[in-house]
Amino acid sequence: MEDDPYDLHPSEQERGDWLPPITDALDDVLDAEMLVCVRAAEKLQRIDWYRRDAIARAAPRGIGRDLAERSARLELACGLRIGEQTARMLMARAEALIHRYPAAFQALSGARITPKHADLLTLMLDEVPDPGLRERLVDPAVRLAEQEPVGTFTRKLKKLIEKEQAPTLTERHRVAMAHRHVWVEDAVDGMAWTHLYGPAVDAHAAYDRATAIGKSIRKAEAKAGVAGPRSLDQLRADVYGDLLVTGVVKAHPRAAQRIRAQVVVTVPALSLLSDEHATAPGAEAAVVEGVGPIPIETARELAADGKEWMRVLTHPETGMVLSVGRDRYKVPKSMRRIIAWRASRCLTPGCGMPAHRCEIDHRVEWHEGGETSIINTNPLCKGHHIIKTLTDWRIDQTDGGGVRWTSPTGRTYTVEPERKLPAFTIPPPEDPPPF
Ligand SMILES: [Zn+2]
Numbered sequence: 001m002e003d004d005p006y007d008l009h010p011s012e013q014e015r016g017d018w019l020p021p022i023t024d025a026l027d028d029v030l031d032a033e034m035l036v037c038v039r040a041a042e043k044l045q046r047i048d049w050y051r052r053d054a055i056a057r058a059a060p061r062g063i064g065r066d067l068a069e070r071s072a073r074l075e076l077a078c079g080l081r082i083g084e085q086t087a088r089m090l091m092a093r094a095e096a097l098i099h100r101y102p103a104a105f106q107a108l109s110g111a112r113i114t115p116k117h118a119d120l121l122t123l124m125l126d127e128v129p130d131p132g133l134r135e136r137l138v139d140p141a142v143r144l145a146e147q148e149p150v151g152t153f154t155r156k157l158k159k160l161i162e163k164e165q166a167p168t169l170t171e172r173h174r175v176a177m178a179h180r181h182v183w184v185e186d187a188v189d190g191m192a193w194t195h196l197y198g199p200a201v202d203a204h205a206a207y208d209r210a211t212a213i214g215k216s217i218r219k220a221e222a223k224a225g226v227a228g229p230r231s232l233d234q235l236r237a238d239v240y241g242d243l244l245v246t247g248v249v250k251a252h253p254r255a256a257q258r259i260r261a262q263v264v265v266t267v268p269a270l271s272l273l274s275d276e277h278a279t280a281p282g283a284e285a286a287v288v289e290g291v292g293p294i295p296i297e298t299a300r301e302l303a304a305d306g307k308e309w310m311r312v313l314t315h316p317e318t319g320m321v322l323s324v325g326r327d328r329y330k331v332p333k334s335m336r337r338i339i340a341w342r343a344s345r346c347l348t349p350g351c352g353m354p355a356h357r358c359e360i361d362h363r364v365e366w367h368e369g370g371e372t373s374i375i376n377t378n379p380l381c382k383g384h385h386i387i388k389t390l391t392d393w394r395i396d397q398t399d400g401g402g403v404r405w406t407s408p409t410g411r412t413y414t415v416e417p418e419r420k421l422p423a424f425t426i427p428p429p430e431d432p433p434p435f
Pocket residue numbers: 346347348351352353380381382383384
């Protein structure tokens with residue numbers, strides 16, 4: 001290429017070592033990334049200040065650290081418009097990095113490691129139960145994070161931790177076993193994930209069994225000439241579902257063996273009748289409480305069989321119990337159903353706990369004269385019921401039938417119930433006929 005006489009950029013040679021190095025487009029990206037790291041550290045620092053401030057403010061009011069943190073977590077989630085679980089993780093990560101792994105926090109503040117490295121470092125070191133070992137691992141972990149890309153960093157740190165911990169595997173497995181649990185994560189298109197955190201041996205045994213059952217079903221279906229055979233992946237998923245929803249384990253107590261899944265499904269009355277109604281523009285979908293819309297064929301099947309399903313038609317049925325006033329504190333079963341049907345979920349900002357697994361909260365407390373009525377009761381999950389009752393969060397009813405939460409810092413967040421209650425009004429008497 002010929003020399004461009006108008007090129008004012010000095011060559012590498014001309015620059016010598018007295019001009020700053022040439023930057024290019026990638027340098028701009030790296031610059032921006034550096035700022036992201038610095039700001040990420042600053043955000044964590046501020047979150048930690050907020051957490052400690054909330055604890056300090058709550059203490060003189062007799063609210064303990066744990067409750068104050070849960071209350072602060074709810075407000076952080078509301079403010080950032082993220083899930084409470086994410087808010088909890090943010091707060092925990094900030095606390096860990098700043099107070100347990102300050103060397104990693106310094107590295108993030110100086111943009112020597114990325115927020116992803118910092119996350120993984122915290123997660124992995126937090127799982128080391130021996131505090132002494134954890135402390136010894138911090139410096140090598142930070143050095144790895146400064147040198148390696150995320151994937152390599154994770155592998156090398158995992159290896160390092162495993163090597164140091166090899167002699168204590170039995171004890172660690174015992175501790176880890178205490179954390180076994182199951183959770184459901186909603187996905188789109190009427191689907192959801194089931195996660196089970198448990199012993200690796202059981203997890204693989206279950207998978208292998210489902211595979212074997214799936215293969216045997218596939219063979220039987222092929223023999224019988226069933227059209228549209230299911231793939232092994234599909235069969236395995238169906239077997240898992242069948243076993244969990246309807247399987248019975250003889251070793252369980254008799255009472256437990258009789259327990260069946262209960263799902264509340266709301267079906268628009270018209271859609272049940274015909275496809276024409278179900279697919280008409282503006283037609284309402286069938287809805288499973290706490291889950292979301294489901295295909296109308298599934299809803300029809302559910303509505304047609306099984307006492308495991310409570311059916312609520314979106315046409316209000318007459319004779320529903322709306323209030324029992326001050327006659328009784330305990331919410332009658334028929335009213336519980338209406339309360340759950342109206343809200344669908346825990347009526348706390350961002351909470352997804354299905355209403356049938358919630359407690360019924362008296363908004364105006366019973367001992368303060370609150371009634372057992374539809375408008376004075378809301379489903380709240382156990383954790384949020386405790387926060388509402390024992391911390392400085394307050395709730396009241398909005399004109400539109402929603403629930404307004406006021407946080408300890410005075411901010412408000414409104415949650416609308418899933419459905420409006422039908423209003424029952426008595427028409428005014430007609431004017432008397434003129435003489
Ligand atoms: Zn809740």
